[in-house]
Amino acid sequence: RVSGRPAMFCAIAAAAFALAVRGLPSASRAAHPLARGGALRGGRLAPAAVRMVSTVAAPDDVAVVVDDITRPALDHRQYRYIELGSGLRALLISDPRTDKAAAALEVQAGHFDDPEGVAGLAHFTEHMMFLGTESYPDEQAFKDFITRYGGSSNAFTGMESTGYHFGVNALQLAPALDRFASFFREPLLREDSARREMQAVHSEFQRNLQSDQRRLFQLIKSTSDTRHPFHKFSTGSLETLSNLESLGYSSPHLAVRAFYQSHYTPPKMTLAVLGKQSLAELTALVTTAFGSLGGGGSIPVGGPALGTSALGRAGGGGIPVGGPA
Secondary structure (H helix, E strand, C coil): CCCCHHHHHHHHHHHHHHHHCCCCCHHHHHHCHHHHHHCEECCEECHHHHHHHCCCCCCCCEEEEECCCCCCCCCCCEEEEEEECCCCEEEEEECCCCCEEEEEEEECCCHHHCCCCCCCHHHHHHHHCCCCECCCCCCCHHHHHHHHCCCEEEEEECCCCEEEEEEEEHHHHHHHHHHHHHHHHCECCCHHHHHHHHHHHHHHHHHHCCCHHHHHHHHHHHCCCCCCHHHCCCCCCHHHHCHHHHCCCCCHHHHHHHHHHHHCCHHHEEEEEEECCCHHHHHHHHHHHHCCCCCCCCCCCCCCCCCCCCCCCCCCCCCCCCCCC
């Protein structure tokens, strides 16, 4: 599902980074490398910590900068943690030797967040995010650009998170990152795209029926406690996604927009970016691409608010259980 080592590196870094600073018990937080000087507070870095761990002048959009990150002795890369004023957190990786650049973004929302009776909405939303933005309205714009410069991209929907990543020629990081960020700044989430993409989700579901591993996994889920979100069917199908209209949405794309507005917010996003550029240049690229990200945008919904499991999200997380072909 993941091709290209830099893309793999960033996808793993984004997922691991998200887990490292999210929901840590107080004892673990106290021992965390970023907790020196009280920098880590409640799973997030305290803004006051910025001057304790870095003397770097940061753009106005950056609330926190941490350069004092422990790395292996033989690792030639340079690392920086930043937190934008919006709450988005990013790990920047400078590698002057690389010929490939990559980025990965993980959203703290997965199929555990599917509303009751609408299995597969988180996965459906993942598919829809690729299909055109205000700045790049063509549904194939991102894929065509990445392919043109020797790269690849993919995504997955997990239990508690959804991940997006790409790898591309190192000289094309800036335009690729802008296109990537536009998924989260200004997705179009159009009605005609939704009708077609429901078929793609259903095709994936049908393909999974031939996998013994998938069948066994779903059997375990189906026989688990119905009060726990692990019980939910994650992939979705035409049958489950058709329930969206019975919940008061005149079209499935409106439910996707509601899910996006509820969950795709900067404080729930963790980003990793790897490139040839210096840390200062990577910081500027990220603030330019993601600085205006407000989450939810101004997309009209026109339907009821979407709820989640009565138990919310619990346990697990990050295991890929769905995604585009």
